[in-house]
Amino acid sequence: xxxxxxxxxxxxxxxxxxxxxxxxxxxxxxxxxxxxxxxxxxxxxxxxxxxxxxxxxxxxxxxxxxxxxxxxxxxxxxxxxxxxxxxxxxxxxxxxxxxxxxxxxxxxxxxxxxxxxxxxxxxxxxxxxxxxxx
Amino acid sequence: xxxxxxxxxxxxxxxxxxxxxxxxxxxxxxxxxxxxxxxxxxxxxxxxxxxxxxxxxxxxxxxxxxxxxxxxxxxxxxxxxxxxxxxxxxxxxxxxxxxxxxxxxxxxxxxxxxxxxxxxxxxxxxxxxxxxxxxxxxxxxxxxxxxxxxxxxxxxxxxxxxxxxxxxxxxxxxxxxxxxxxxxxxxxxxxxxxxxxxxxxxxxxxxxxxxxxxxxxxxxxxxxxxxxxxxxxxxxxxxxxxxxxxxxxxxxxxxxxxxxxxxxxxxxxxxxxxxxxxxxxxxxxxxxxxxxxxxxxxxxxxxxxxxxxxxxxxxxxxxxxxxxxxxxxxxxxxxxxxxxxxxxxxxxxxxxxxxxxxxxxxxxxxxxxxxxxxxxxxxxxxxxxxxxxxxxxxxxxxxxxxxxxxxxxxxxxxxxxxxxxx
Amino acid sequence: xxxxxxxxxxxxxxxxxxxxxxxxxxxxxxxxxxxxxxxxxxxxxxxxxxxxxxxxxxxxxxxxxxxxxxxxxxxxxxxxxxxxxxxxxxxxxxxxxxxxxxxxxxxxxxxxxxxxxxxxxxxxxxxxxxxxxxxxxxxxxxxxxxxxxxxxxxxxxxxxxxxxxxxxxxxxxxxxxxxxxxxxxxxxxxxxxxxxxxxxxxxxxxxxxxxxxxxxxxxxxxxxxxxxxxxxxxxxxxxxxxxxxxxxxxxxxxxxxxxxxxxxxxxxxxxxxxxxxxxxxxxxxxxxxxxxxxxxxxxxxxxxxxxxxxxxxxxxxxxxxxxxxxxxxxxxxxxxxxxxxxxxxxxxxxxxxxxxxxxxxxxxxxxxxxxxxxxxxxxxxxxxxxxxxxxxxxxxxxxxxxxxxxxxxxxxxxxxxxxxxxxxxxx
Numbered sequence: 001x002x003x004x005x006x007x008x009x010x011x012x013x014x015x016x017x018x019x020x021x022x023x024x025x026x027x028x029x030x031x032x033x034x035x036x037x038x039x040x041x042x043x044x045x046x047x048x049x050x051x052x053x054x055x056x057x058x059x060x061x062x063x064x065x066x067x068x069x070x071x072x073x074x075x076x077x078x079x080x081x082x083x084x085x086x087x088x089x090x091x092x093x094x095x096x097x098x099x100x101x102x103x104x105x106x107x108x109x110x111x112x113x114x115x116x117x118x119x120x121x122x123x124x125x126x127x128x129x130x131x132x133x134x
Numbered sequence: 135x136x137x138x139x140x141x142x143x144x145x146x147x148x149x150x151x152x153x154x155x156x157x158x159x160x161x162x163x164x165x166x167x168x169x170x171x172x173x174x175x176x177x178x179x180x181x182x183x184x185x186x187x188x189x190x191x192x193x194x195x196x197x198x199x200x201x202x203x204x205x206x207x208x209x210x211x212x213x214x215x216x217x218x219x220x221x222x223x224x225x226x227x228x229x230x231x232x233x234x235x236x237x238x239x240x241x242x243x244x245x246x247x248x249x250x251x252x253x254x255x256x257x258x259x260x261x262x263x264x265x266x267x268x269x270x271x272x273x274x275x276x277x278x279x280x281x282x283x284x285x286x287x288x289x290x291x292x293x294x295x296x297x298x299x300x301x302x303x304x305x306x307x308x309x310x311x312x313x314x315x316x317x318x319x320x321x322x323x324x325x326x327x328x329x330x331x332x333x334x335x336x337x338x339x340x341x342x343x344x345x346x347x348x349x350x351x352x353x354x355x356x357x358x359x360x361x362x363x364x365x366x367x368x369x370x371x372x373x374x375x376x377x378x379x380x381x382x383x384x385x386x387x388x389x390x391x392x393x394x395x396x397x398x399x400x401x402x403x404x405x406x407x408x409x410x411x412x413x414x415x416x417x418x419x420x421x422x423x424x425x426x427x428x429x430x431x432x433x434x435x436x437x438x439x440x441x442x443x444x445x446x447x448x449x450x451x452x453x454x455x456x457x458x459x460x461x462x463x464x465x466x467x468x469x470x471x472x473x474x475x476x477x478x479x480x481x482x483x484x485x486x487x488x489x490x491x492x493x494x495x496x497x498x499x500x501x502x503x504x505x506x507x508x509x510x511x512x513x514x515x516x517x518x519x520x521x522x523x524x525x526x527x528x529x530x531x532x533x534x535x536x537x538x539x540x541x542x543x544x545x546x547x548x549x550x551x552x553x554x555x556x
Numbered sequence: 557x558x559x560x561x562x563x564x565x566x567x568x569x570x571x572x573x574x575x576x577x578x579x580x581x582x583x584x585x586x587x588x589x590x591x592x593x594x595x596x597x598x599x600x601x602x603x604x605x606x607x608x609x610x611x612x613x614x615x616x617x618x619x620x621x622x623x624x625x626x627x628x629x630x631x632x633x634x635x636x637x638x639x640x641x642x643x644x645x646x647x648x649x650x651x652x653x654x655x656x657x658x659x660x661x662x663x664x665x666x667x668x669x670x671x672x673x674x675x676x677x678x679x680x681x682x683x684x685x686x687x688x689x690x691x692x693x694x695x696x697x698x699x700x701x702x703x704x705x706x707x708x709x710x711x712x713x714x715x716x717x718x719x720x721x722x723x724x725x726x727x728x729x730x731x732x733x734x735x736x737x738x739x740x741x742x743x744x745x746x747x748x749x750x751x752x753x754x755x756x757x758x759x760x761x762x763x764x765x766x767x768x769x770x771x772x773x774x775x776x777x778x779x780x781x782x783x784x785x786x787x788x789x790x791x792x793x794x795x796x797x798x799x800x801x802x803x804x805x806x807x808x809x810x811x812x813x814x815x816x817x818x819x820x821x822x823x824x825x826x827x828x829x830x831x832x833x834x835x836x837x838x839x840x841x842x843x844x845x846x847x848x849x850x851x852x853x854x855x856x857x858x859x860x861x862x863x864x865x866x867x868x869x870x871x872x873x874x875x876x877x878x879x880x881x882x883x884x885x886x887x888x889x890x891x892x893x894x895x896x897x898x899x900x901x902x903x904x905x906x907x908x909x910x911x912x913x914x915x916x917x918x919x920x921x922x923x924x925x926x927x928x929x930x931x932x933x934x935x936x937x938x939x940x941x942x943x944x945x946x947x948x949x950x951x952x953x954x955x956x957x958x959x960x961x962x963x964x965x966x967x968x969x970x971x972x973x974x975x976x977x978x979x980x981x982x983x
Contacts, residue, residue: 017621017624018621019619019620019621019622019623019624020620020621036621038410038411038412038413039347039410039412039413040346040411040412040625040702040705041621043345043346043347043701043702044624044701044702046701047700047701047702050697056697058347059347060347072366076515078515081515109515177688178688178689179692180689180692181688181689181690181691181692181693182691182692182696183692183696236833236851236855239834240834244730245709246665246709246730251676251679251686251688251691252685252686254676255676255677255679255680255684255686256684257770258669258673258676258677259677259680259684261595261669261673261766262673262674262677264596265599266599267597267599267600267766267769267770267773268770269600269601269770269773269774270770270771270773270774271774272774272775272840275771275772275774275775276839278665279970279971280730281730281731281969281970281971282839282971284971285834285839285971285972288834288836288972289836292836293834293836294833294834294835294836294848294851295832295833295834296832296833296834297734297832297834297969297971297972297973298729298738299729299730299731299735300727300728300729300730301709301710301728301729301730302709302710302713302727302728303708303709303710309727309728312727313727313742316742316745320745320749322831322832337688337691337692339704341691341692341695341696341699341704342703342704342707343704344696345696345699345701345702345703345704346701346702346704346705403725404724404725404726404727405654405723405724405725405726406658406713406714406717406722406723406724406726407717407723408653408717408718408720408721408722408723409718410718411625411705411708411711411714412705419723420723423654423723540710541705541708542708542710542711542713542714543713543714543717543718544710544713544714544726544727544728
């Protein structure tokens with residue numbers, strides 16, 4: 001199963017949770033910034049995905065997925081309030097759209113999720129729905 | 135021109151909390167940094183995502199509320215509230231002839247009670263399957279009615295004046311105390327019994343808060359470590375239950391009858407973030423405004439405030455937002471403040487939370503010692519104020535602030551001062 | 557001292573969505589009471605109610621996302637507040653919001669039941685018992701995760717503040733008839749003391765929902781005369797046997813008189829006094845002597861420095877229960893003294909149904925409209941005045957044109973609360 005197959009379901013969940021039209025939910029749209037999702041909207045989306053696809057994702061899983069298991073202290077530097085080089089490397093894997101944005105040494109930890117797109121959510125759902133190794 | 139204002143003082147304190155079934159025991163526990171968080175005992179939570187909360191233990195309604203007529207139709211939280219009110223009235227030395235009945239009132243923050251799972255399932259079953267509808271019995275409706283305990287409090291003290299029931303979730307007792315303060319200031323009452331009671335340790339509330347991701351699931355096996363305001367590894371709040379009730383009265387009347395005055399209320403403000411349902415405003419929004427307004431009303435210079443009873447819920451968002459707002463309001467004085475969250479010990483008493491914070495603040499003014507924020511080994515990023523970590527400390531101050539914020543974006547803040555001689 | 561005026565009224569009632577349409581229907585003697593249609597009420601003792609037909613929340617909430625988690629009663633609240641603000645012609649400038657207050661009275665208890673019904677029933681066994689362990693696992697999986705924010709009692713504070721940028725003083729009073737009049741009284745004081753320069757205040761209730769109906773049906777405070785339809789609710793009549801519930805919202809906009817005049821607002825009336833009292837023996841059934849209500853009326857008149865004989869009209873609680881109406885009549889006779897028989901008094905509950913938590917605010921609105929139009933809406937279905945309610949001019953069945961300079965609004969709560977608020981024509 002490829003991630004393209006999950007796009008319609010993710011689109012529908014996002015559109016319903018945000019009360020917008022499905023065609024506004026483009027793969028490139030960022031959930032928080034462009035589509036205006038609040039934290040409770042994310043919960044609603046994930047609940048809808050669980051009902052429609054049986055994939056259980058909790059809100060906290062989103063950040064964990066993005067961070068890829070890197071401990072907080074290694075992911076963001078507290079003194080400089082930016083994502084570390086190791087953190088940036090991880091982000092470029094799960095959120096490749098940020099590569100051309102030249103965010104190295106500039107991205108604040110609290111801003112990371114504002115770059116999270118519909119496509120990133122599709123990828124995450126795909127990784128959860130597909131058993132490892134198949 | 136404004137009408138003449140009466141000055142308002144607190145003359146009675148009563149409490150039922152997870153760390154003590156009266157105000158004195160609660161204070162002693164605060165000083166010892168004792169946690170009251172443990173396994174949930176109000177229902178079988180063994181399969182629920184959260185199984186711990188700040189629980190009231192060994193509470194005996196009959197000894198605390200000897201009058202059987204006052205116990206009628208009382209919920210668990212109602213029992214706490216009526217008991218705490220009796221204690222506050224006794225502490226204030228209020229008798230049958232303290233002011234006219236029409237000059238006495240009640241103002242409480244509370245939450246509507248929840249139906250039992252059995253009853254709700256029966257109600258829903260009949261509705262869904264088009265069976266004759268379940269007519270809810272009067273005694274069940276009254277037991278869920280958050281104003282029934284308030285009415286019992288009024289009956290216990292013959293209060294025929296204002297009767298205010300407030301339900302703004304975690305801000306509720308802050309609003310209730312503020313509203314009582316206004317009623318006395320403006321002459322609608324001379325004495326108000328005010329505060330909050332709550333027990334959201336029900337199957338429905340645990341589920342509701344859990345599904346929102348608001349409750350921590352960490353430290354489930356070490357419950358006393360679970361509530362971690364301002365800590366780097368905080369991950370949500372721990373619920374608590376109980377009540378905190380106070381007697382507020384006008385200064386002149388309190389002096390005339392020779393009452394012991396705990397403190398004077400000199401400022402109050404309520405604001406709204408008008409931002410998002412559950413997310414705190416990133417710029418401090420209404421939280422900053424509430425603190426600034428309360429200070430403005432009190433006329434206390436910010437640098438005279440020595441202690442803040444923080445809302446400090448132990449959620450990532452709240453503790454950061456509150457810290458930034460304190461820095462914004464207090465500027466260079468912020469690092470000098472002793473700030474603590476007693477939620478680290480009792481959990482989040484929701485509608486009673488501001489009342490519990492007030493018990494801490496009154497203790498600071500009375501005894502010169504601030505309750506600690508326990509479980510604070512390592513503060514989170516950007517949390518660099520003095521949260522009185524782990525052990526109580528001496529704080530010499532004549533003024534304190536109490537904060538309360540809630541889902542839905544309402545905020546309340548009030549200022550207390552040692553009563554001045556003149 | 558700052559004078560506080562009502563510059564906007566927003567009504568959503570069974571008589572119509574809008575202030576003018578509701579007022580015209582009241583004056584015409586129309587009633588919104590009918591057989592309940594929103595759900596099958598045939599198993600209930602009372603099968604009548606005053607429902608709002610064709611209420612369209614999308615007129616008041618632009619974003620579907622916001623609407624998604626609003627219960628019907630929150631939608632009613634948002635509509636009522638929006639109509640009041642629109643009526644006042646108030647446009648918030650940047651920064652004004654910090655001094656804009658919001659006080660609401662409500663009786664909301666739960667989230668929309670249909671969204672959690674199946675999840676709750678997951679825990680139900682065939683024999684009617686429930687399995688808490690299953691609730692915590694399978695039930696939890698199926699629970700709509702936002703039901704808890706949807707069920708927030710004070711959610712209307714959020715929706716209204718967010719829609720209009722109100723960031724100032726506020727609270728939410730939980731109660732029945734008293735709650736929304738307490739809210740307006742508090743807003744009046746907030747403006748008077750300068751705590752707010754303007755305030756929105758009122759109440760809302762979806763009292764005809766199946767949930768509310770099944771809560772009140774067993775109290776036997778509602779009429780059982782289902783066959784009488786719109787004639788079943790008979791305030792002050794010998795044959796009355798209880799009220800009919802109605803759904804709706806009533807809000808007002810308050811501001812200080814100078815601000816209102818400067819911006820050319822169309823002022824309804826000035827608020828000049830309010831008082832509240834508590835009947836210690838009044839849980840569900842008020843004390844027969846009406847002493848507590850009389851005390852509230854007296855307090856409101858005292859604050860305004862107005863004598864009873866100056867009152868032209870009273871918008872009464874008149875909910876058509878035997879003890880309620882009799883005690884209210886006793887209160888009016890004792891508080892107004894010899895003037896009682898000359899003062900017009902009427903209850904709109906036979907027309908709108910008992911809007912419970914919105915009823916106090918509705919009475920303030922009715923009093924304000926009576927002052928503006930110099931017209932008094934009638935008490936419908938009043939054929940034979942009960943001797944226990946004698947001595948008062950209840951304006952039976954037909955509206956009356958007469959000068960109204962001072963109008964009093966009354967509200968009473970389930971646990972014994974009594975509230976009075978006095979309006980004066982603004983000169």
